[in-house]
Amino acid sequence: MMPDIHALYAVTEATWPPAGTRALGPVTIRDGRGGGKRVSAATVAGAATGDDLDRAEAAMRALGQGPLFQVRTGDGALDAMLAARGYRTVDPVNLHVAPVAAFTCERLPRVTTFTVWEPLEIMRDIWAEGGIGPARVAVMARAAGPKTGLFGRLRDQPAAAGFVAIHDGIAMVHALEVRARHRRAGLGRLMMLQAAHWAAGQGARHLAVICTQANQGANGLYSAMGFSCVGTYHYRQKEEP
Structure with missing residues (x-):
């Protein structure tokens, strides 16, 4: 279910x-x-x-x-x-979710995506380029369940980083960042597949991801991969004088 x-x-x-x-x-x-x-x-x-x-x-x-x-x-x-x-x-x-089993039948290309924990320095650099600094990396360190970093390479260059952790049989991907010069080459999809393969090895049943509604490209990717959008949330912020 x-x-x-x-x-x-x-x-x-x-x-x-x-x-x-x-x-x-x-x-x-x-x-x-x-x-x-x-x-x-x-x-x-x-x-x-x-x-x-x-x-x-x-x-x-x-x-x-x-x-x-x-x-x-x-x-x-x-x-x-x-x-x-x-x-x-x-x-x-x-908030998007799909069964892990929907992705694990596809084999990953060799030496393109990897799982690694603790994060490599180059992963921290890629996150920092996308505005994901040390305070957000500290959030990853606080996650108590099974977790790992995601690292992607393209044309022999470090190209992407992400984070995935599991709670109650659901693996959720966070902080997925692909360097600007490597976008639109399919690496985001491969990073999600890598997350699914890792999650399956940990016994997770579902893979989930959060995406701002303004990010039409990422929402389109998840829809094309077969994820279902099961709901939303938003913030209300008060401007201080």
Whole structure:
């Protein structure tokens, strides 16, 4: 059975974890340590009041983070409350998933894609070129389950890096970065196949990936590979004076 959106929310949290969490009533506050929106955004379980949001905003500011919420399926009331408080919508994303078995029948070309952990220095360089710096690499280090880095070469040159980790039988790919001069050559697809082969060896049943809706090329790739988009989330961010 295909995982639903709520299962993928849990996989996202486990495979790309914040440095810490704290519950303030129905709001979960995340300490992102500079690791980006996904590990810094607060979420709300159930109904929240204006006072709950006030406390959450103060807690995020105390961590040195601007007020930021992740709005998930079923959070319509929260979305409206945040809009009324001056929060703008940021970075809507799609969550894609497919059975691992759909990919493992295809053999990978030799000496093109690899799995390696800890990340090689060249992988860190490729990530840095794409804006994935040390704070995000630290997120990868925090993931507690089975995990590995993905490394890709093209025409005997280092060309791509990624990260994949497993939670509850679902492998999720993060931080997939292909160098600009090596794009549109099929390497992104091969990196996803490499992730699937590794995930199968770890006993995972499904492969998942998150992609901003604005990234039409990547969304098109995942659709063409047979992934299903099972849901979305977006952020609401409040601009500080």
